[in-house]
Amino acid sequence: MALMAPAMAQVRIKDIADLEGIRDNQLVGYGLVVGLPGTGDRLRSSVFTRQSLVGMLERLGVNTRDFERQMDTKNVAAVMVTTNLPAFARPGSRIDVAISSLGDAQNLTGGLLLVTPLLGADGEVYAVAQGPVATGAIAARGAGASVQRGVPTSARIASGAIVEREVPYSLGAQQAMRLALRNPDLTTARRIAAAINRASGATVATATDPRTVALALGGRDPVGFLAGIEQLRVVPDQVARVVIEEASGTIVMGSNVRISTVAIAQGNLTIRITETPQVSQPNPFSDGETVVTPRTQIEIDDQRERRVGVLAGSITLAELVRGLNSLGVGPRDLITILQTIKAAGALQAELEVR
Numbered sequence: 001m002a003l004m005a006p007a008m009a010q011v012r013i014k015d016i017a018d019l020e021g022i023r024d025n026q027l028v029g030y031g032l033v034v035g036l037p038g039t040g041d042r043l044r045s046s047v048f049t050r051q052s053l054v055g056m057l058e059r060l061g062v063n064t065r066d067f068e069r070q071m072d073t074k075n076v077a078a079v080m081v082t083t084n085l086p087a088f089a090r091p092g093s094r095i096d097v098a099i100s101s102l103g104d105a106q107n108l109t110g111g112l113l114l115v116t117p118l119l120g121a122d123g124e125v126y127a128v129a130q131g132p133v134a135t136g137a138i139a140a141r142g143a144g145a146s147v148q149r150g151v152p153t154s155a156r157i158a159s160g161a162i163v164e165r166e167v168p169y170s171l172g173a174q175q176a177m178r179l180a181l182r183n184p185d186l187t188t189a190r191r192i193a194a195a196i197n198r199a200s201g202a203t204v205a206t207a208t209d210p211r212t213v214a215l216a217l218g219g220r221d222p223v224g225f226l227a228g229i230e231q232l233r234v235v236p237d238q239v240a241r242v243v244i245e246e247a248s249g250t251i252v253m254g255s256n257v258r259i260s261t262v263a264i265a266q267g268n269l270t271i272r273i274t275e276t277p278q279v280s281q282p283n284p285f286s287d288g289e290t291v292v293t294p295r296t297q298i299e300i301d302d303q304r305e306r307r308v309g310v311l312a313g314s315i316t317l318a319e320l321v322r323g324l325n326s327l328g329v330g331p332r333d334l335i336t337i338l339q340t341i342k343a344a345g346a347l348q349a350e351l352e353v354r
Contacts, residue, residue, distance in 0.1 A: 014230035031116030041103035240349035
């Protein structure tokens with residue numbers, strides 16, 4: 001009889017899988033931020049900012065093309081505006097936008113983004129952004145010093161875009177759908193399909209590959225059926241993997257990592273030489289001379305307190321960490337040890353070094 005998994009090990013299907021076809025869409029736009037306190041683009045070096053400013057003024061009925069070379073304002077900055085259009089976003093709803101400087105502007109704090117159309121991959125306008133930008137950064141500069149906290153050339157506008165067009169998708173008309181696992185795994189896909197079939201009392205789910213579980217709605221209400229599926233709980237399986245981030249010394253090991261019987265000796269010979277010269281002064285009014293007397297101290301650390309550790313076969317993650325800690329192993333040394341254990345063929349897991 002199979003043992004039931006602990007409740008804490010079970011997760012909802014909605015937390016490990018997505019419905020295919022229901023997703024965000026990326027939008028991008030080019031616009032101008034005005035009202036900056038002299039921290040905008042330099043028009044003489046940022047040609048695109050000058051041309052955009054001239055074109056905007058012409059659309060508003062102000063002709064400045066004949067005086068384009070004389071324009072020298074520093075209150076305008078060209079920016080790229082990006083956002084994600086959520087699934088089922090309706091016209092009139094608002095979404096957040098991110099703003100990034102495109103030219104040589106120093107700070108976008110206090111600026112105002114002018115009306116900026118946001119385009120999709122098909123070139124159509126799906127939203128329009130406008131509003132005061134907020135960087136959340138601090139920047140101050142003096143004659144001899146400057147301080148900066150955060151990135152003043154990147155900003156956000158909360159609810160700064162209005163959706164003008166929705167991406168058509170009829171969920172209620174679907175007769176078949178597919179679940180896409182965020183972490184592909186055959187065992188997890190089969191467990192999801194089995195949990196759905198048990199809950200529905202019929203064979204409506206089939207795991208077709210490590211990432212996909214096909215659903216046959218069979219005339220059921222898609223919204224109610226999918227809402228019930230999202231709340232079902234399964235135990236996701238995971239590959240035995242050790243991830244090492246060498247730059248920061250970070251090590252992450254999965255719970256399925258196992259190590260065969262192996263002996264570990266960690267340490268080396270360290271010789272430390274310290275020079276502390278001393279100055280010998282003669283007595284006052286004597287004919288003696290000042291002499292520098294060298295003094296050398298040599299220390300040898302042969303790691304005598306270190307022991308050879310033996311890790312029994314098929315140990316768990318907790319036993320592995322406990323055994324390595326008993327050897328006084330730090331994160332940097334642990335990275336080398338794990339790489340050596342993998343080279344010896346004793347690490348029964350994938351080793352991913354970044």
